[in-house]
Amino acid sequence: MSETAFPRHWRAPPLIANAWLRWGLVAGAALYLAAALATLEVNWLRLAEGVPRAIRFVAAFFPPDFASRWHEIHSGLTESLTMALTSTVVGIAISVPIGIGAARNVAPPWIYLSCRSIIAASRSFQEIIVAIVLVALVGFGPFAGFLTLSFATIGFLSKLLAEDIEDIEPASIEAVKSTGASFLQWLNYGIQPQVMPRLIGLSLYRLDINFRESAVIGIVGAGGIGATLNTAIDRYEFDSAAAVLLIIIAIVMLAEYSSSWIRRRVQ
Amino acid sequence: MLRLEGLTKRYRTGDLALDGVTLEVPAGQVMALIGPSGAGKSTLIRCVNRLVDPSAGRIFLGDIEITRLGHGELRLARQRMGMIFQEFALVERLTVMENVLSGQLGKVGFWRSYFRRFPGDAVAQAYAMLERVGLTEQANKRADALSGGQRQRVGIARALVQNPDILLVDEPTASLDPKTSRQIMRLLCELCAERGLAAVINIHDVQLAQLFVQRVVGLRAGRVVYDGAPENLNADVLTQIYGEEDWTATFGRKRVHGERDDAVEVDEERMAGLT
Amino acid sequence: MAATPAPDTPVWRRRAPRVEIARFAGWLALAAFTLYCFKVMTEDTMWVFLWDAHKQAADLGSRMFPPRWSYIHHLWYSLWETLNIATLGTLLAIAFGVPVAFLAARNTTPSRVFVRPVALFVIVSSRSINSLIWALLLVAIIGPGALAGIIAISLRSIGFIAKLLYEAIEEIDATQVEAISATGARPAQVLAYGIWPQILPAFAGISVFRWDINIRESTVLGLVGAGGIGLQLQASLNVLAWPQVTLIFIIILATVAVSEWVSAKVRHAFI
Incomplete structure (x- = not known):
């Protein structure tokens, strides 16, 4: 080996080559953090008051109180579950034609564009805002929630369905088309078999989401278990609130396990 | 330098990968370990630095008994053993x-x-x-x-x-083309010679092994069935290691398929020693 | 759902008739059950309200437009607060979610029997409860304000970040990790050299993605008193100041669009 002196220092090449930009970003991030923390208004007195309440809340889980508000919990839960199922079914029924219409390889341009704008509209408004408007329109109660969740389902499912259809190999679609099949036959034979397993998987996933969301939109008056939870917390009945939370977690867990089980069987 | 005494490894699946292997590698010796897939070559190498924990037997590196070390001491011992991997890692x-x-x-x-x-x-x-x-x-x-x-x-x-005392090399050429394989083997052996390093090299290419190493150990179903100079490898010995095959025509070219690969089991255990 | 051929034409059947009938019965049962659920759900619905919904809509529309643009000066601070809730909440969630992910991943957890189930339970609980519900709880416990919002956002995001990250950790290449531990590195060094570089792109993607979702969610946290622009929304709704509500909706939409754009840019830079 030759006796050349090798460098004794080495620095890893930085992620951002331009030093000005790099330090600028670091300084900007630091400044932002400082400003954000400085403008954060914290009421320390109120916070100190919160400590015993937090302890009381955690203690409420041991054991939670299912009994004393059972009537409200039961009706809220029924509303949530029925709302989740019906809105998913109706949402799918509407999503399928819209999803097909929003697939570039199937639909003519004007249908494609209108379906895509429906999807964009549904995706850009969050559930809670849609719920506020719909409660104003059709009144308090689970029907407003049902409409909200159906609307949200459309944006979610149609978009994914359309993407799935666009991913189908053109050759297999052409093959069915070349037999002289009608449009419906073509959908039935060329498209449906290819997207069906994933559609079922997505529907189950959406059912799960709709249940979770049904617990939220109750806060603005659209029915469901969220309304029950809201009331319980407003009255500081932490042990009933704990019961509701545990029920939500249990149902979501159950939904997750069973939907992954069904998806495995379908695929 | 490296001494194995009755090294045995049985995986949780019940497969016996190593069955009482006793071996000694003196300082500065480059040794090739050959044998069919599933013979326990990978397991042997990984037992030496305890990426896989042996079930029985003892391993000595110099005077240190590797098999007895706790976590901290094992780290120190591992620094003395350089490992080179098949997929480069x-x-x-x-x-x-x-x-x-x-x-x-x-x-x-x-x-x-x-x-x-x-x-x-x-x-x-x-x-x-x-x-x-x-x-x-x-x-x-x-x-x-x-x-x-x-x-x-x-x-x-x-x-x-x-700055290791010994190199543990696991199929260094399996992912490389023939020319690069030779270059890598040559480089390895030159480096060992320059630094007086001992090495254990797992290799399935018998010809390549013969070209470069000083000693060949043949492993079959977890046991040592050959230990000697590379020149003494002949059709009979290969039959003993790999099983029946027309070695005159395909001398030392192919590994024998059909036996369970211990790479899978290594896979299951490799992360166990991590945390 | 399937387009059925006319009944009188003889058709080749994909499945045996019995299976066909069972499937049909299954769909029928689902439809019937859905109808039943719908009936149960709308038991207390006052349909009279629904019949004049189109009048209501027209009325609401006329009251919502035009938006009251001048009100925007009252919104800047709320918008800043919304951004802070989302960003600080995401940072907090990263700080807690990353360790939880390592405890939950099969190949890095210290104990599959004791620690992993606890970590998985933390993830599930955090994920099943929406940030708005967390906010509802926190406002009751520590009082209204942006701090409740930050904690609510982070409580919801811990599960999200930890779940996606632990899935990424379980998919890493084990030989790279093995190679680092074979050099005699400390466990912390194995983590920093063998594991972390492998999950870095996933980590960056997940964090930015969650930040984007958090911007969206933090715009409505104010509805339950947890700070941000939602507070103004709630105030305007309470006094039925619909032109202000419209303006707030527009601002929220714009914010969400910008955050989506930023997150797409950043994710692109990391891949």
């Missing part, structure tokens, strides 16, 4: 230099290594190693930008930066 998203320097991790504190502030000696040594394997130009490239032969050179540099 470079950290793909780190630079070549970081990969080479990672051979020094055992000697550097966590925060120093985290901020990449390695001691000057270590950096100079890493540069020297890169020059020796001909990769000085690539020091700041990411490992996944290199070709297979280049990656294996980085792997070798990483192992040598540890």
